Amino acid sequence: MHTLLQHFCEQLKASVWSAPAGCVVLAIVLSQFTLFLDDRYTQDASGWFFITNSQGMSDLLSTIATSSLSLAGLSFSSIMVTMTLASGQFGPRLLRNFMKDRTSGYTLGTLMGTYTYCLFIIRGPPVEEVDDKPFAPQISAFVATVLALLSLGIFIRFVQHTLLIIQAENVVADAHLGLLETIRNVFPNPDDGKVQERIHDPDDDEGWPIKSGRSGYVQAIDKMSLVQIASSESAKLYLWVRAGDFISSAETIVRVIEGEPEEKLTKETIQRIQQCIYVGRNRTSEQDYEYGIRQLVEVALRALSPGINDPYTAIDCIDYLGSGLQTIFERQLPQSVYRDAEDSIRVIWHVTDYEGLVCAAVDQIRQSARTNCAVSCHLLKMLKTTALVSDREDQRRALLRQATMVKRDTTPAMFNDHDKNAIETRYKAVVKACRLPDPEDTKSDVKSNKKTREATE
Numbered sequence: 001m002h003t004l005l006q007h008f009c010e011q012l013k014a015s016v017w018s019a020p021a022g023c024v025v026l027a028i029v030l031s032q033f034t035l036f037l038d039d040r041y042t043q044d045a046s047g048w049f050f051i052t053n054s055q056g057m058s059d060l061l062s063t064i065a066t067s068s069l070s071l072a073g074l075s076f077s078s079i080m081v082t083m084t085l086a087s088g089q090f091g092p093r094l095l096r097n098f099m100k101d102r103t104s105g106y107t108l109g110t111l112m113g114t115y116t117y118c119l120f121i122i123r124g125p126p127v128e129e130v131d132d133k134p135f136a137p138q139i140s141a142f143v144a145t146v147l148a149l150l151s152l153g154i155f156i157r158f159v160q161h162t163l164l165i166i167q168a169e170n171v172v173a174d175a176h177l178g179l180l181e182t183i184r185n186v187f188p189n190p191d192d193g194k195v196q197e198r199i200h201d202p203d204d205d206e207g208w209p210i211k212s213g214r215s216g217y218v219q220a221i222d223k224m225s226l227v228q229i230a231s232s233e234s235a236k237l238y239l240w241v242r243a244g245d246f247i248s249s250a251e252t253i254v255r256v257i258e259g260e261p262e263e264k265l266t267k268e269t270i271q272r273i274q275q276c277i278y279v280g281r282n283r284t285s286e287q288d289y290e291y292g293i294r295q296l297v298e299v300a301l302r303a304l305s306p307g308i309n310d311p312y313t314a315i316d317c318i319d320y321l322g323s324g325l326q327t328i329f330e331r332q333l334p335q336s337v338y339r340d341a342e343d344s345i346r347v348i349w350h351v352t353d354y355e356g357l358v359c360a361a362v363d364q365i366r367q368s369a370r371t372n373c374a375v376s377c378h379l380l381k382m383l384k385t386t387a388l389v390s391d392r393e394d395q396r397r398a399l400l401r402q403a404t405m406v407k408r409d410t411t412p413a414m415f416n417d418h419d420k421n422a423i424e425t426r427y428k429a430v431v432k433a434c435r436l437p438d439p440e441d442t443k444s445d446v447k448s449n450k451k452t453r454e455a456t457e
Contacts, residue, residue: 179292
């Protein structure tokens with residue numbers, strides 16, 4: 001149930017209609033409440049903020065409704081232009097971050113809510129007469145005026161916000177915040193005291209396969225429900241996929257390692273297992289720990305493309321990728337073994353390792369920055385900084401492996417000794433920070449020993 005609610009909330013956050021729909025509902029409720037107050041308390045009201053002219057009150061409400069609808073249309077057009085520019089410059093996968101932007105959603109919601117509020121006040125009891133008594137919705141008109149001023153302020157704030165979120169450094173920072181949120185949700189807190197159990201992965205042909213039945217990207221997996229199903233069937237399940245993987249309808253998603261063969265499992269049980277894996281048209285960040293990394297990498301690759309040629313944006317992406325890797329290195333890897341209440345293993349999940357995460361963050365940038373000395377040097381600097389905060393040898397070994405490939409890929413492309421020395425200096429700093437033997441020295445020793453043997457022979 002927790003995974004289902006989390007999945008539903010993720011879909012709501014990425015929808016454009018959720019905030020406006022909520023504001024419209026609140027506006028309808030507010031309009032009925034203020035009309036009720038007018039009917040009971042403002043028949044003979046007077047004061048500086050009350051309107052005595054009924055025609056003026058009707059004109060005021062109509063003007064506020066029309067203006068709010070016009071501003072809503074202008075805001076929607078601005079959002080579309082912003083998303084078009086962001087898609088072309090930073091990549092289409094960044095659009096989901098813009099769709100999650102709360103300021104844009106609340107701006108549309110406030111404007112549409114103000115329009116709806118005025119509409120329901122206008123369609124309420126006649127302004128001039130109710131049951132042969134003079135009626136003027138003074139409180140409703142006052143609230144409408146307040147909503148109009150609030151909408152104007154929010155629209156001005158929206159204009160400033162739109163100018164800020166389209167800037168490259170802010171786009172990169174927002175993608176980094178999304179990455180940190182996924183890390184907190186997926187990777188266990190280092191202070192929780194839990195020991196992550198690891199066992200070897202089953203063989204590829206072990207057990208009986210259960211097909212997907214659907215095509216798309218795995219967005220989330222309800223592992224606790226799978227544990228309950230496996231416990232009820234006295235089975236052990238091996239999760240063949242993880243969040244972010246693309247699966248076809250004929251692809252295996254789960255293998256039943258122990259328990260009844262597939263042909264003996266009921267159709268209902270197989271459907272329950274399939275329904276525990278949420279599949280959609282695109283990748284999401286709720287359980288996909290590589291989703292935020294891919295977003296930052298995509299921005300960096302577009303910045304390094306010849307058409308844009310913006311190395312400073314690529315350097316910003318490298319900095320935030322380093323921050324993400326450092327946050328991950330402070331935590332344990334996601335749990336891969338799930339047990340039931342009787343402490344029996346029921347679900348085994350194949351998770352990535354630290355080397356896989358480092359490769360996802362560095363590989364494509366390293367390949368695209370072979371001829372760019374500044375970006376390659378900054379990449380080595382990020383690897384060194386990350387190595388300094390790493391406590392595990394497998395983490396530092398993965399960082400050193402990437403640094404070695406950066407040096408081997410970049411040095412032959414440098415045309416002068418200054419750039420080659422810069423690469424070499426930063427590479428040595430990574431080796432020192434990793435506190436591991438230099439693979440290049442080992443390689444040189446092997447070549448030297450080979451030449452010595454050949455000369456001796």
